Amino acid sequence: MGADRLEERIKSLHKKLDAKLREIKGIEEVDTVSTFGDGEYLVEIEGDPLSRENIDELASILISKLGFDRHREPVRTRNIIRMTELFLKLDIAKKIDDYSEIMIYKAMNISGIGLKDDDFGEIREGKYVQIIAITYEPDKNGKKKAKNISLAYFGKAETMEEQKKNEVIEFVLRWRYEKAFQNVEHYKLLLNKLKPKERLF
Numbered sequence: 001m002g003a004d005r006l007e008e009r010i011k012s013l014h015k016k017l018d019a020k021l022r023e024i025k026g027i028e029e030v031d032t033v034s035t036f037g038d039g040e041y042l043v044e045i046e047g048d049p050l051s052r053e054n055i056d057e058l059a060s061i062l063i064s065k066l067g068f069d070r071h072r073e074p075v076r077t078r079n080i081i082r083m084t085e086l087f088l089k090l091d092i093a094k095k096i097d098d099y100s101e102i103m104i105y106k107a108m109n110i111s112g113i114g115l116k117d118d119d120f121g122e123i124r125e126g127k128y129v130q131i132i133a134i135t136y137e138p139d140k141n142g143k144k145k146a147k148n149i150s151l152a153y154f155g156k157a158e159t160m161e162e163q164k165k166n167e168v169i170e171f172v173l174r175w176r177y178e179k180a181f182q183n184v185e186h187y188k189l190l191l192n193k194l195k196p197k198e199r200l201f
Contacts, residue, residue, distance in 0.1 A: 050088055058099055059084040065100040066182070076181050079174050086171040090164075092131065095151045103182065105133040105149075108175050110168060112157040121169060123157035129165075130154070131172060 059081040063070050070077040087093065087102065096102060109115070112129035114122040123129075131152040136144040154160055154168065 050085065055081060055085045055088065058088070061100050062102065066103065066178075068181075068185075073181075076178070079177050083171060083174040083178065086167055086174070090131075090152055090167060090171060092152050092171070095149075102175070103178060105135050107134040107179075108132065108151075108172050109134065110172055112154075113165060113169060115169070115172070121165070123160065123165070125158050127157050128153065128155065129157050129160055129168065131168060 059077075060070075062080055062084065063077065066080075068076060084099070087099065093099065109132045110129065111132055112124050112127035114120055114124065130150045133149045133151050135147050135149065137147050139145045152168075154164065
């Protein structure tokens with residue numbers, strides 16, 4: 001695909017993403033624009049936001065941002081597509097203006113639902129279910145401190161429907177799965193800098 005065609009594709013995808021954000025937030029017109037790559041584009045989504053076409057196009061924005069070849073990495077691509085579907089279905093877009101930035105967080109967790117082997121999927125009665133993103137920011141002394149950001153709130157754990165609970169868990173696990181791919185890529189780059197006689201990758 002030539003550079004001009006790629007740029008037009010990105011513009012089209014961003015038009016659709018911005019319209020989805022307008023719909024979720026109940027805003028008829030948007031004065032600001034979403035930022036992606038080297039340009040700023042107005043985004044519009046037509047029809048059902050959860051249609052397969054719209055999900056695939058939003059996933060393409062993230063895949064382009066992450067910079068991997070969807071044809072060479074089909075498992076990673078399928079994971080991103082399903083994660084995108086859950087991103088829309090769980091209304092996480094209410095807290096994240098630019099979907100292409102979903103992977104900038106250091107970690108992601110759930111409050112109110114267990115994710116460890118011994119309590120996986122178990123609700124914690126009296127607790128509220130939230131998807132929590134974790135980032136690190138410097139304090140006044142320049143030391144990095146963890147900061148929790150709520151990306152979605154679902155009310156008390158004991159009132160949550162089973163299907164919604166499973167979707168929340170799945171979104172976080174699929175986000176972590178993509179993060180694991182990124183960590184692998186990081187170590188591949190470091191190993192390649194050593195220029196070993198026998199390359200593993």
